[in-house]
Amino acid sequence: xxxxxxxxxxxxxxxxxxxxxxxxxxxxxxxxxxxxxxxxxxxxxxxxxxxxxxxxxxxxxxxxxxxxxxxxxxxxxxxxxxxxxxxxxxxxxxxxxxxxxxxxxxxxxxxxxxxxxxxxxxxxxxxxxxxxxxxxxxxxxxxxxxxxxxxxxxxxxxxxxxxxxxxxxxxxxxxxxxxxxxxxxxxxxxxxxxxxxxxxxxxxxxxxxxxxxxxxxxxxxxxxxxxxxxxxxxxxxxxxxxxxxxxxxxxxxxxxxxxxxxxxxxxxxxxxxxxxxxxxxxxxxxxxxxxxxxxxxxxxxxxxxxxxxxxxxxxxxxxxxxxxxxxxxxxxxxxxxxxxxxxxxxxxxxxxxxxxxxxxx
Amino acid sequence: xxxxxxxxxxxxxxxxxxxxxxxxxxxxxxxxxxxxxxxxxxxxxxxxxxxxxxxxxxxxxxxxxxxxxxxxxxxxxxxxxxxxxxxxxxxxxxxxxxxxxxxxxxxxxxxxxxxxxxxxxxxxxxxxxxxxxxxxxxxxxxxxxxxxxxxxxxxxxxxxxxxxxxxxxxxxxxxxxxxxxxxxxxxxxxxxxxxxxxxxxxxxxxxxxxxxxxxxxxxxxxxxxxxxxxxxxxxxxxxxxxxxxxxxxxxxxxxxxxxxxxxxxxxxxxxxxxxxxxxxxxxxxxxxxxxxxxxxxxxxxxxxxxxxxxxxxxxxxxxxxxxxxxxxxxxxxxxxxxxxxxxxxxxxxxxxxxxxxxxxxxxxxxxxxxxxxxxxxxxxxxxxxxxxxxxxxxxx
Numbered sequence: 001x002x003x004x005x006x007x008x009x010x011x012x013x014x015x016x017x018x019x020x021x022x023x024x025x026x027x028x029x030x031x032x033x034x035x036x037x038x039x040x041x042x043x044x045x046x047x048x049x050x051x052x053x054x055x056x057x058x059x060x061x062x063x064x065x066x067x068x069x070x071x072x073x074x075x076x077x078x079x080x081x082x083x084x085x086x087x088x089x090x091x092x093x094x095x096x097x098x099x100x101x102x103x104x105x106x107x108x109x110x111x112x113x114x115x116x117x118x119x120x121x122x123x124x125x126x127x128x129x130x131x132x133x134x135x136x137x138x139x140x141x142x143x144x145x146x147x148x149x150x151x152x153x154x155x156x157x158x159x160x161x162x163x164x165x166x167x168x169x170x171x172x173x174x175x176x177x178x179x180x181x182x183x184x185x186x187x188x189x190x191x192x193x194x195x196x197x198x199x200x201x202x203x204x205x206x207x208x209x210x211x212x213x214x215x216x217x218x219x220x221x222x223x224x225x226x227x228x229x230x231x232x233x234x235x236x237x238x239x240x241x242x243x244x245x246x247x248x249x250x251x252x253x254x255x256x257x258x259x260x261x262x263x264x265x266x267x268x269x270x271x272x273x274x275x276x277x278x279x280x281x282x283x284x285x286x287x288x289x290x291x292x293x294x295x296x297x298x299x300x301x302x303x304x305x306x307x308x309x310x311x312x313x314x315x316x317x318x319x320x321x322x323x324x325x326x327x328x329x330x331x332x333x334x335x336x337x338x339x340x341x342x343x344x345x346x347x348x349x350x351x352x353x354x355x356x357x358x359x360x361x
Numbered sequence: 362x363x364x365x366x367x368x369x370x371x372x373x374x375x376x377x378x379x380x381x382x383x384x385x386x387x388x389x390x391x392x393x394x395x396x397x398x399x400x401x402x403x404x405x406x407x408x409x410x411x412x413x414x415x416x417x418x419x420x421x422x423x424x425x426x427x428x429x430x431x432x433x434x435x436x437x438x439x440x441x442x443x444x445x446x447x448x449x450x451x452x453x454x455x456x457x458x459x460x461x462x463x464x465x466x467x468x469x470x471x472x473x474x475x476x477x478x479x480x481x482x483x484x485x486x487x488x489x490x491x492x493x494x495x496x497x498x499x500x501x502x503x504x505x506x507x508x509x510x511x512x513x514x515x516x517x518x519x520x521x522x523x524x525x526x527x528x529x530x531x532x533x534x535x536x537x538x539x540x541x542x543x544x545x546x547x548x549x550x551x552x553x554x555x556x557x558x559x560x561x562x563x564x565x566x567x568x569x570x571x572x573x574x575x576x577x578x579x580x581x582x583x584x585x586x587x588x589x590x591x592x593x594x595x596x597x598x599x600x601x602x603x604x605x606x607x608x609x610x611x612x613x614x615x616x617x618x619x620x621x622x623x624x625x626x627x628x629x630x631x632x633x634x635x636x637x638x639x640x641x642x643x644x645x646x647x648x649x650x651x652x653x654x655x656x657x658x659x660x661x662x663x664x665x666x667x668x669x670x671x672x673x674x675x676x677x678x679x680x681x682x683x684x685x686x687x688x689x690x691x692x693x694x695x696x697x698x699x700x701x702x703x704x705x706x707x708x709x710x711x712x713x714x715x716x717x718x719x720x721x722x723x724x725x726x727x728x729x730x731x732x733x734x735x736x737x738x739x740x741x742x743x744x745x746x747x748x749x750x751x752x753x754x755x756x757x
Contacts, residue, residue: 073662093596098568121534124534136441145477160454334735337731338516
C-alpha cells in the first residue's frame with residue numbers, strides 16, 4: 001500500500017496529474033460501457049452493489065457497523081452478511097469511538113475496513129479516533145504504519161424532517177484534518193464508482209452519503225466493477241456566466257437553479273467537487289477563469305463551511321479574473337432546525353437570487 | 362407470577378366471594394381513588410444485587426396508589442399509541458421513539474422520588490416528561506412542532522424538558538446524557554439538599570465508552586448519581602447478547618453496586634428507586650438495571666419485527682405487561698370492576714384526543730425563532746442570510 005514517501009514536489013505533481021489522466025480514461029471506459037450493461041438503480045442499491053463488489057474482489061475486506069448485519073437502517077448492507085458470512089459483515093455495539101478505533105486497527109494490519117456510522121450526526125464520539133488516530137497514523141509513524149484501508153461511510157444531510165440529530169452535514173470538520181480524504185457522491189452511479197475508489201484508496205476516507213437521495217435518486221449504473229477518480233471534480237454542466245460549485249444532494253438543487261437562470265439568459269457552469277480534501281482546485285480555477293464568477297453552495301452552516309476554503313483559494317488564484325465577489329449560499333448559522341428546515345436550507349430560490357445578484361454585480 | 366403469592370390485607374380473596382356479590386358491596390371507584398388503606402404485596406421477582414444489600418420484596422401500597430398507577434400508565438400507553446398514528450399521518454415529523462411497554466419504569470421511579478430529584482434520559486422521553494408533571498397538550502404540541510410545546514416546538518420528540526421539576530431532557534445522542542447526569546449529581550452534592558439524579562440510558566448505550574468515564578468519576582467522588590439502565594433487550598435492531606459480552610448491566614460497574622429489577626413491575630421499580638436514592642445519598646453511585654420491554658420498534662422507521670418474533674412480543678404482552686399486572690392486582694383486591702377500569706381507559710382516550718385537537722390549534726413558532734436561543738439573548742451575534750451580503754441580522 002505504501003508508496004515511496006520521498007518524492008520531489010514536481011514528481012509528486014506529475015504523478016498526480018498522470019494518475020488523474022489515467023483514472024479519467026478508466027472513468028470514460030466505465031461510462032461508455034454503461035449504456036450496454038447499466039441497470040436502473042437507486043442510490044442505496046448502488047452502494048449495496050459497490051459493497052458486494054468490494055467484498056467479492058478482496059477477501060480482506062470487512063463491513064461492519066450498527067445493525068449492518070441486518071442490512072442497516074437504510075438497507076445499504078442488505079444481503080451482505082448472507083452472502084459473505086458473519087465473519088466479514090457484522091453488527092457492532094452502539095459505540096462509534098470503538099467502531100472507528102477498531103477499524104483503524106483492522107486496517108493497520110493490511111485489511112480493508114469499511115465502517116458504517118449510522119448517521120453522520122453520530123460521528124462525533126469517533127471524532128478523536130478519526131482526527132488524532134486515523135489522520136495522523138502514517139505521518140507520526142514515519143510511514144511505518146497507516147490505516148489506508150479504512151473507509152468510514154455515514155449518511156449525511158437533510159431529509160426533509162430529520163430534526164437536529166439526523167440532518168447535519170459535518171464534512172467541514174473533517175476537511176480540517178490532513179491525512180484523511182472526504183468524499184461525497186451526488187448520484188447512484190457516482191456513489192458506486194466513488195465508494196469503490198475510496199475502499200481501495202491507500203488513505204483513510206470519510207465517505208458521506210446523501211441520505212435524502214438513497215431512494216430518490218435513480219439512474220443507470222453499470223453492473224460491473226468500476227471506479228471513479230478521487231480528487232477530481234466533474235463539470236456536469238457547461239456555461240459561461242457563472243461557476244457553481246457544490247457536492248452531494250445539493251447538486252440537484254443547484255441544477256434546478258441553473259435551469260431557471262437559463263430562462264433569464266444566464267449560462268451557468270455547474271461543478272461537482274466530489275472529493276472535498278484533497279480537492280480539485282484546477283478544475284474550479286479553470287472554470288472561474290472562464291466565467292469570472294463563483295457561487296458555492298452547501299447545506300452546512302455558512303460560517304467555517306468548506307465553501308469558505310474554496311472561496312479563499314479562488315480569490316487568491318483568480319483575483320484579477322473575478323467580476324463579482326464570491327457568493328456562498330449555505331445553511332444558516334443555527335443548529336439544524338426541526339420545523340424551520342425550509343428556512344434553513346439553501347433552496348433553489350436562494351441560489352437563483354444569488355446567481356442574479358452575482359451576475360448583475 | 363406474583364399474583365399467586367399475593368398477601369392481601371383485604372379479607373377473603375376473589376375465589377371465596379359469592380359470584381353474585383352485588384356492586385353496592387364493592388367500594389366505588391371514586392372511593393378507591395381516595396382510599397389509603399395499606400395493602401401489602403410482594404414484588405414479582407426477588408431483586409438480584411451486585412456488591413450491595415437487596416431491598417425487601419415486600420411493598421406497601423393502597424387502593425389509591427394502585428388506581429393512580431393504573432390511570433397514569435393507561436394514559437401513557439394511550440398517548441404513545443396516539444403519537445404512532447400522528448406520525449403515520451405525518452403530523453409528527455423528525456424522529457419519534459415510543460415508550461409503550463416500559464411505562465412501569467417511569468411511573469415507579471416517579472413514585473419513589475420527589476420533583477427536586479433530577480431525571481435525565483435519552484430520546485425515548487415522552488412518558489418520563491409526563492411523569493415529571495408535563496401535560497398532554499405540551500407533549501402533543503411539541504411532537505407536532507407547535508408553540509405550545511414544552512420546548513416551544515423547537516425540539517420535537519427527542520427533546521422534551523421541564524425545568525421546574527428537574528427534568529433535564531431529552532437527549533438525541535446515544536449515551537451522551539449519562540455524563541451530564543453525573544454532572545447534575547455533582548452539583549447536588551455541593552448543594553447538600555439530599556437530592557439525587559437518575560440518569561437513564563438503554564442497553565444499547567450501555568456499551569458506549571463515555572458511560573464508563575462517567576461511572577468512574579461518580580464513584581471516585583461519591584456522587585449521588587443513579588444510573589438507570591432501561592434494558593429493553595434491543596439496542597435498535599441488535600439483541601443485547603449480540604452487542605454486550607456481559608448483558609448483566611447491573612454488574613458492569615465493577616466497583617459500583619448494582620441491582621437488577623423487574624422493570625415491568627411498577628412496585629419493584631418503586632422499591633428499587635427508593636433503595637437506590639438512600640444508597641446514593643450515603644455511599645455514591647449505584648446502577649439499576651430495569652428489565653423491561655418496548656412493544657414498538659426502536660423508532661418509527663423500525664417495524665420492530667425483523668429481529669424478534671411476534672410471539673416474543675405477544676408473550677411479553679400476556680405475561681408481563683405492566684398495566685395488566687396492576688389491573689390484576691386491582692381485581693384481586695376488589696378495588697374496582699372491569700367496567701370501571703375500561704371506563705378509565707375510555708376517559709384517557711378522550712383526554713388524549715382532546716389534547717391532540719387542542720395541540721393542532723397551537724400555532725407554529727414564528728420564523729424569527731429560528732435565530733433565537735443559539736446564543737444567550739442579546740449577545741449581539743450576527744447571522745447571515747443566504748448570500749451573506751443582502752441579508753444580515755443581529756440575532757435576537
